[in-house]
Amino acid sequence: MAQAARATIGNSEFDRDTAVTLREEGVFDAELSTGWTILGAVNGGYLLAMIGRALGDALPHPDPFSVSAHYLTASVPGPAVIRTEVVRAGRTLATGQASLVQYEADGTEVERLRVLATFGDLATLSDEVRTTAVPPRLPPVERCLGPADGPAAIPGDSAITERLDIRLDPATVGWAVGVPSGKGEVRGWFGLADGRDADPYSLLLTVDALPPTSFDLGLKGWTPTVELTAHVRCRPAPGPLRVSITTRNLAGGYLEEDADVWDSADRLVAQSRQLARAPRG
């Protein structure tokens, strides 16, 4: 995908759409963009990135080391308010809490998600790496499949797909043509469509951006996140990311979904796990 002008960190649609404006100490105004929705629902990773930016502003350390979000009600495009609290500000780590709320037409406040997060400074960490996990083996990006290569994963309006450059391993997209593997794994290349490189905030989007593993398990429909916790472990190198998501425990109408995100330097830069409600289909 040739880009007219490659966007950069700080000057991209993602940066503009996750911006928060300080209203008073600890309280931020935000605008949930229609650009990051699937069937009208605002993507949970996008919300996490926005809350990450608010907490990054409120806390004395810059990077989200661990972010735990409990999703309460479905967010809708439009204005939102993020209230933050500094729970503890330590020398190397700081913990904060955030709440994102929206307002109904009659003024009723509705909380969308509540977040606890511990921030630190990735730049201060040692260079020692003893990772035993291995990156997912993916075919070259030109042999992987994007939204233009087949039927829509989710029929209907999915604005977010225009903003992401996701190319899935053909071995994990059988569900798109009615032949799910049943393994509960989806993997592929990930980038932002405007060419903006990844940073710790965009990684919070990345962990919740692929089509859900439930599709690969033969289930159709919405897989709402109950809780998602993401660990950002390293500042990502420029270039495309590789993402794998897996589910090992679909039971009782719920499933876990684990995401591993690898950068172009073969570092495991982010890990996440979410608990989601399985579609009934």
Added chain:
Amino acid sequence: MAQAARATIGNSEFDRDTAVTLREEGVFDAELSTGWTILGAVNGGYLLAMIGRALGDALPHPDPFSVSAHYLTASVPGPAVIRTEVVRAGRTLATGQASLVQYEADGTEVERLRVLATFGDLATLSDEVRTTAVPPRLPPVERCLGPADGPAAIPGDSAITERLDIRLDPATVGWAVGVPSGKGEVRGWFGLADGRDADPYSLLLTVDALPPTSFDLGLKGWTPTVELTAHVRCRPAPGPLRVSITTRNLAGGYLEEDADVWDSADRLVAQSRQLARAPRG
């Protein structure tokens, strides 16, 4: 281990030591027991179980589906206060927040951990199980190794080891004799020493009760938890549990540790992931 009288759920040391007393709406008094300490530090899973009980009392649904804890400062045996807040009470799920605080000699309040949790009712879930994960293969319990079979994993006073009946797979205890495998995996049988069976609250203890994977990676010393999120997926059947903990990403002075807990009916009853600071050793 023959037990004089087998303890039961509701009538056991674990139940007594995790009890919380309602002081006023949403606020509970608690006593952190010396019985669940390692080298004077109170075990994080024990704290999680205690907070789980407070939230179970405060919320309209009984079982912890997902509990996210951010650990702020090291708890010490003695009095504590747990403040809870009902964030959202829905028909099938309810989300709450809790904070555990202790007081210094001069009366200064110090927060120990902050928790977000979503509760539901495990008894209402469907019986459908499509778990692809497989239980850890363990030798029979009589061929696994307990604290009496070798040198102490952590020299010094570890009261918690007297209250747990953990028998580790010999293949994962090389570190106890100076030969860590380097794989980052520890697995074994788990029970409470007094024979009390597991329930959703005790599973919150179980996910953080084994010797840390850092020992198997050849690191010695304390591995303090930054954040731990546990999912309880099924009410455990009576009988011993099997637990495996694994680390795949030791880098930059931090590591993740994933726990899987299986019951005697071969159900994956709990999953957890924590972010911890790696020992310097």
